[in-house]
Amino acid sequence: MDFPSPKSNIEKLQTYKPNFGKSKINNLIRLSANESALGVSLGVTDALKSLTNSLNRYPPQVSDELISAISKRYSLNKKKIILGNGSDELISILAQTFLNSDDEAIYTEFGFLQFPQAISIVGAKGVIAKDVKFTANVDNILSKITKKTKLIFLANPNNPTGSFIPKEEVIRLHKSIPANILLIYDAAYSEFVVNTDYIDGSELVDKFENIIMLRTFSKLHGLASLRLGWGYASEKIIQNLMKVRGPFSVNTAAIVAGIAALEDLEFQKKSVQHNLKWKLWFEKKFQLLNLEFQPSIANFFLIKFPNEAKYNAQKAESFLASNGILVRGMKVYGLSNYLRISIGNEEENIKFINKLKIFLEN
Numbered sequence: 001m002d003f004p005s006p007k008s009n010i011e012k013l014q015t016y017k018p019n020f021g022k023s024k025i026n027n028l029i030r031l032s033a034n035e036s037a038l039g040v041s042l043g044v045t046d047a048l049k050s051l052t053n054s055l056n057r058y059p060p061q062v063s064d065e066l067i068s069a070i071s072k073r074y075s076l077n078k079k080k081i082i083l084g085n086g087s088d089e090l091i092s093i094l095a096q097t098f099l100n101s102d103d104e105a106i107y108t109e110f111g112f113l114q115f116p117q118a119i120s121i122v123g124a125k126g127v128i129a130k131d132v133k134f135t136a137n138v139d140n141i142l143s144k145i146t147k148k149t150k151l152i153f154l155a156n157p158n159n160p161t162g163s164f165i166p167k168e169e170v171i172r173l174h175k176s177i178p179a180n181i182l183l184i185y186d187a188a189y190s191e192f193v194v195n196t197d198y199i200d201g202s203e204l205v206d207k208f209e210n211i212i213m214l215r216t217f218s219k220l221h222g223l224a225s226l227r228l229g230w231g232y233a234s235e236k237i238i239q240n241l242m243k244v245r246g247p248f249s250v251n252t253a254a255i256v257a258g259i260a261a262l263e264d265l266e267f268q269k270k271s272v273q274h275n276l277k278w279k280l281w282f283e284k285k286f287q288l289l290n291l292e293f294q295p296s297i298a299n300f301f302l303i304k305f306p307n308e309a310k311y312n313a314q315k316a317e318s319f320l321a322s323n324g325i326l327v328r329g330m331k332v333y334g335l336s337n338y339l340r341i342s343i344g345n346e347e348e349n350i351k352f353i354n355k356l357k358i359f360l361e362n
């Protein structure tokens with residue numbers, strides 16, 4: 001029987017599954033999605049209260065107010081900023097804007113899963129560059145470039161590994177790629193980074209046409225539910241992306257909340273300090289529990305479990321879930337011995353480590 005069939009590449013594709021974990025327990029501790037440990041700024045909550053009198057109105061296609069606030073907060077050129085419905089949307093429209101079906105796009109072995117998803121949706125070919133020690137490797141990325149390469153996706157810091165490549169390696173990568181290849185530099189977790197050898201990519205965008213920096217309000221600013229991300233690139237790239245982006249994809253609540261979040265420097269500072277403090281605490285605890293972990297510059301850790309029937313990662317994930325704690329299984333990345341855990345608030349972190357201890361000691 002005839003039926004409306006989707007394009008063959010879509011038919012073959014699996015739906016992206018965020019996998020926040022499951023548990024029957026109420027009052028869950030969710031350490032599975034790298035969300036803000038401290039919630040949101042009170043300024044955001046207050047700003048959202050004023051929303052009710054404009055719910056019948058479409059949002060502006062481009063919010064000059066939010067763009068100005070981003071430009072002021074991060075000292076960037078207003079004309080080079082694009083807003084999106086989460087940086088996920090920007091990743092998708094970058095693939096739609098730049099990839100023909102016979103083009104190739106490179107992404108890293110343990111890179112963010114939305115990259116291959118966006119590439120497959122447009123029917124282009126994704127090419128994997130192997131990591132070295134769970135870290136993106138510039139030589140491996142460069143070795144994958146062919147005449148068909150149009151895009152290179154690099155998350156720095158990377159999710160789920162928490163690793164990063166330093167400034168000089170980012171510059172070497174950018175210098176070595178031909179001018180017709182666009183480097184998509186996803187700096188979603190950059191606000192948590194304090195390492196002096198890290199760059200968020202904006203200085204390269206100010207000098208070159210073939211790089212876009214992606215950022216999000218979902219992590220440090222705690223606005224994951226409102227879906228707000230932004231990109232920074234040449235005006236020409238922004239203009240082309242705007243042809244593809246939905247006209248009203250950034251809603252009024254996100255705009256209002258985004259502006260308020262940027263104003264609250266205290267909340268941002270507190271969140272970064274909280275993250276640094278608990279990152280050190282977790283490192284010590286993992287060492288005491290004899291668990292291997294990847295050093296992380298972001299707000300989460302990738303930890304390795306023994307490949308033993310009793311203490312493996314799946315068993316740990318189920319045990320934690322049965323105790324109301326959700327963590328992220330890593331099977332989809334081919335890392336079945338690993339779990340990713342986000343840094344939560346004080347109470348969540350302590351409960352998580354206590355339960356993990358019980359699991360490993362029984």
Ligand SMILES: Cc1ncc(COP(=O)(O)O)c(C=O)c1O
Nearest residue numbers: 086087088155159188216218229
């Ligand atoms: C590396 C990376 N990029 C982008 C995103 C998506 O962020 P958003 O919530 O803005 O779509 C995430 C979310 O987990 C991420 O880890």
